[in-house]
Amino acid sequence: MRxxxxxxxxxxxxxxxxxxxxxxxxxxPGEGKPGEGGExxxxxxxxxxxxxxxxxxxxxxGPPPDADDPRFERIGWPGEYPFTRGLYPTGxxxxxxxxxxxxxxxxxxQTNERYRMIxxxxxxGLSVAFxxxxxxxxxxxxxxSLGEVGHCGVAIDSAADxxxxxxxxxxxxxxxxxxxxxxxxxxxxMYLVAAxxxxxxxxxxxxxxxxxxxxxxxxxxxxxxxxxPHLRLxxxxxxxxxxxxxxxxxxxxxGYHIREAGxxxxxxxxxxxxxxxxxVELGLSRGLDVDVxxxxxxxxxxxxLDFFEEIAKFRAARRIWARWMREVYGAKTDRAAWLRFHTQxxxxxxxxxxxxxxxxxxxxxxxxxxxxxxxxxxxxxFDETLALPSEQSAEVALRTQQVLLEETGVANVADPLGGSxxxxxxxxxxxxxxxxxFARIRELSDDGTITAxxxxxxxxxxxxxxxxxxxxDYQQALETGEKKxxxxxxxxxxxxxxxxxxxxxxxxxxxxxxxLGERRRSRSxxxxxxxxxxxxxxxxxxxxxxxxxxxxxxxxxxxxxxxGVLKDEWGDxxxxxxx
Numbered sequence: 001m002r003x004x005x006x007x008x009x010x011x012x013x014x015x016x017x018x019x020x021x022x023x024x025x026x027x028x029p030g031e032g033k034p035g036e037g038g039e040x041x042x043x044x045x046x047x048x049x050x051x052x053x054x055x056x057x058x059x060x061x062g063p064p065p066d067a068d069d070p071r072f073e074r075i076g077w078p079g080e081y082p083f084t085r086g087l088y089p090t091g092x093x094x095x096x097x098x099x100x101x102x103x104x105x106x107x108x109x110q111t112n113e114r115y116r117m118i119x120x121x122x123x124x125g126l127s128v129a130f131x132x133x134x135x136x137x138x139x140x141x142x143x144x145s146l147g148e149v150g151h152c153g154v155a156i157d158s159a160a161d162x163x164x165x166x167x168x169x170x171x172x173x174x175x176x177x178x179x180x181x182x183x184x185x186x187x188x189x190m191y192l193v194a195a196x197x198x199x200x201x202x203x204x205x206x207x208x209x210x211x212x213x214x215x216x217x218x219x220x221x222x223x224x225x226x227x228x229p230h231l232r233l234x235x236x237x238x239x240x241x242x243x244x245x246x247x248x249x250x251x252x253x254x255g256y257h258i259r260e261a262g263x264x265x266x267x268x269x270x271x272x273x274x275x276x277x278x279x280v281e282l283g284l285s286r287g288l289d290v291d292v293x294x295x296x297x298x299x300x301x302x303x304x305l306d307f308f309e310e311i312a313k314f315r316a317a318r319r320i321w322a323r324w325m326r327e328v329y330g331a332k333t334d335r336a337a338w339l340r341f342h343t344q345x346x347x348x349x350x351x352x353x354x355x356x357x358x359x360x361x362x363x364x365x366x367x368x369x370x371x372x373x374x375x376x377x378x379x380x381x382f383d384e385t386l387a388l389p390s391e392q393s394a395e396v397a398l399r400t401q402q403v404l405l406e407e408t409g410v411a412n413v414a415d416p417l418g419g420s421x422x423x424x425x426x427x428x429x430x431x432x433x434x435x436x437x438f439a440r441i442r443e444l445s446d447d448g449t450i451t452a453x454x455x456x457x458x459x460x461x462x463x464x465x466x467x468x469x470x471x472x473d474y475q476q477a478l479e480t481g482e483k484k485x486x487x488x489x490x491x492x493x494x495x496x497x498x499x500x501x502x503x504x505x506x507x508x509x510x511x512x513x514x515x516l517g518e519r520r521r522s523r524s525x526x527x528x529x530x531x532x533x534x535x536x537x538x539x540x541x542x543x544x545x546x547x548x549x550x551x552x553x554x555x556x557x558x559x560x561x562x563x564g565v566l567k568d569e570w571g572d573x574x575x576x577x578x579x
Contacts, residue, residue, distance in 0.1 A: 001072040001073045002068055006068075006069060007065065013060065013080065016089040020094055021094060049093070059093055059412075060078055060091065060415070061419070062077065069419075071419075071424055075424060078091050081322055081337065083319065084427065088414075091414025092411035092412075093411065093412065096405060097377050098124040098377070099124045099125070099401045100125040100376040100378055101118050101394065101398055102179065102344065103118060103394065104129030105129070105150060105388045106155070106508045107161075107512050108154060108161045109164055110154075111128075111154040114391070115165075115169060116168065117394075118398065121395060121398055125177065126174060127179060128153075128154065128179065129154065130178075130179070130187070131148060131149060132151070133145035134153065134154070134180070135182065137182055137183035137224050137560065137567075138559070139559060139561070140513050141516055141517070146509075149508060149512050150509060151388075152388070156190065157519075158553070158558045159189075159553045162193065165194070166195075171195040171200050172200040175208075177252065177342065178209050181216050182213070182230075183563050185233050185236070185545065185549055186553065186563060187209075188250075189553040192550060193553045196554075203245055203246075204247070205245055205248050206247040207248055208248075208249040208342070210251075210252045210300070211237060211250060211251045211252065212251060212252060212254045212300075213230040213234065214227075214454055215254045215258055215271075215272075218463040218464065218467070219260070219261040219464075223573055224563055224567060224572075225566065226573040231282060234250075234279070235285075235286050238282070238283050238288065239288065239544060240544060240547075242288060249296045250296055251296065251298070253273075253297060254299075255271065255301045255302060256300050259302035260346070262348075265304065265306070265313045266313075266437075267437070267466060267467065267470060268313070269316060269433075270434040270438065271437070273320055273321060273324075274441050274454060275454065276299065277438075278449075278451040279297060280294060280325070281451045290325070290331050291333045294335075298341060298342065298375075299317070299341035299342070300341065300342045300343075301341050301343050302345075303365040304348075305361060307368050310368040310369070310372060311368050311371050311372040311426075312426030312430050314374065315415075317339055318338075318339045318373070319427070320431055341374060342375065342376040343372075343376070343377050343378070344377075345361075345366055347384060349365065350362075350380060351385060351487055352385045353488050353492070353494075354487030354496055356382060356499075357487050358380070358381075358384075358385070362382065366400055371416065379400045381397045382396065387502050387503065390501060390502045393499075441457060465578075523555065528556065531548070531557055535552055535565050536569055539565070539566060
């Protein structure tokens with residue numbers, strides 16, 4: 001790019017920055033709602049920013065005046081297409097990332113106490129972890145739930161549990177993310193009922209539902225039906241939210257679980273964006289306007305330990321998404337081309353050996369996410385490889401983000417690594433490798449769409465095979481000592497003793513089942529039966545399913561009952577055996 005074009009871009013950026021700073025103009029601190037991309041910091045934006053030693057720093061840096069830079073068309077300025085350097089011209093000066101800690105254990109009352117602790121300690125939003133029975137659409141008293149209730153997240157059986165989960169937490173003011181995909185729509189409807197019972201107008205709700213079923217077939221393996229019924233429900237949810245709850249994000253396309261299953265960073269990037277493209281194709285197939293529904297899509301990435309590789313991955317993700325949305329899917333607005341993403345530090349990087357080392361790992365991973373421009377962030381607790389986080393370890397995880405935000409100066413400059421020869425080369429390499437994967441997925445398709453290629457790849461085991469190969473290669477490198485993990489295959493001596501961990505009592509399951517039985521006896525069974533019959537009838541049509549699932553949730557139908565009706569109509573799904 002010629003020097004005069006770079007300078008013209010700098011002037012455009014300056015104009016947008018000046019307009020945005022502190023006055024709520026587009027791209028600035030007042031845009032959107034808190035938690036949509038970060039919390040507002042108007043008072044800080046108007047003040048000068050300095051290093052710890054007092055040197056004043058600019059909000060952004062670029063090539064020196066009169067310098068040509070052939071790379072700069074791909075790099076650009078913050079807040080400008082292709083958004084390599086971030087979505088907002090002010091960077092974190094105007095909009096910091098949301099501190100959104102993922103939590104859930106035991107029953108709804110116990111988790112509610114943890115949520116109120118997180119919010120009181122400075123958390124900016126909530127993220128719900130559900131237990132395995134809930135993730136699989138089963139009630140707590142289902143025989144297959146035995147021994148799993150409340151152990152990897154919170155148990156939710158009906159809308160009444162949602163009421164308890166968010167007791168004294170105003171859902172009209174706090175943004176909530178829910179990490180669940182298979183039974184996401186029934187859980188979402190229970191959340192809406194809880195909001196209604198608080199007196200909140202559901203049209204004003206803001207938050208995110210994961211809903212991403214593709215990553216379940218690719219990596220996590222938590223589904224209820226074959227892909228097509230799930231896609232029908234996802235399309236229904238997209239339509240419902242675009243009409244009824246415009247600020248709510250019905251889809252968080254998740255690469256996190258793909259990476260945790262053993263993929264490389266480039267595979268995580270490519271498979272995740274491909275999933276996102278398929279959901280865009282789903283919305284378009286429903287006749288939805290891409291400029292209306294695309295801003296409701298968000299993403300969820302892993303931040304692993306290779307510091308610069310992760311930063312490059314995040315930057316490449318924004319650039320690829322913006323280009324495809326504009327050039328392939330016809331998006332005309334910047335908001336439809338924005339890739340907003342949440343990040344969680346890598347659970348798979350945590351070790352049971354020398355667990356206090358995990359605090360350092362998490363801090364490094366969190367810093368990579370911040371320097372990559374994440375919009376919200378969860379930091380793992382150091383004891384999560386042993387058990388659910390204790391209250392103390394959860395506080396350390398929260399404080400890790402607060403130290404980064406308040407003490408390190410990382411929020412002072414937008415994309416401070418932009419222009420680094422190494423980071424830019426890695427970003428370009430990530431983009432190129434992702435494009436190769438997209439081409440391969442299209443080769444699998446019989447109609448040229450990403451959706452058909454994904455479905456064929458799921459059926460053929462392409463994605464699971466590629467991830468398995470990557471995981472095997474990494475494990476071999478650990479076994480040979482080529483890759484080092486401190487405390488595992490290097491520097492194994494320690495003076496640390498065992499840490500105290502959180503244990504979920506078996507009494508939680510007994511109590512949850514007892515309360516569930518009482519609720520069944522106290523509800524109107526006639527209303528429940530009528531709602532479930534209506535659900536089955538609508539499942540046989542092309543009507544939108546969300547209103548009838550919402551009606552069943554209002555009648556206190558349980559998660560297992562709702563999902564059971566849909567399984568009866570659509571059948572179960574078992575992954576084909578592969579050798």
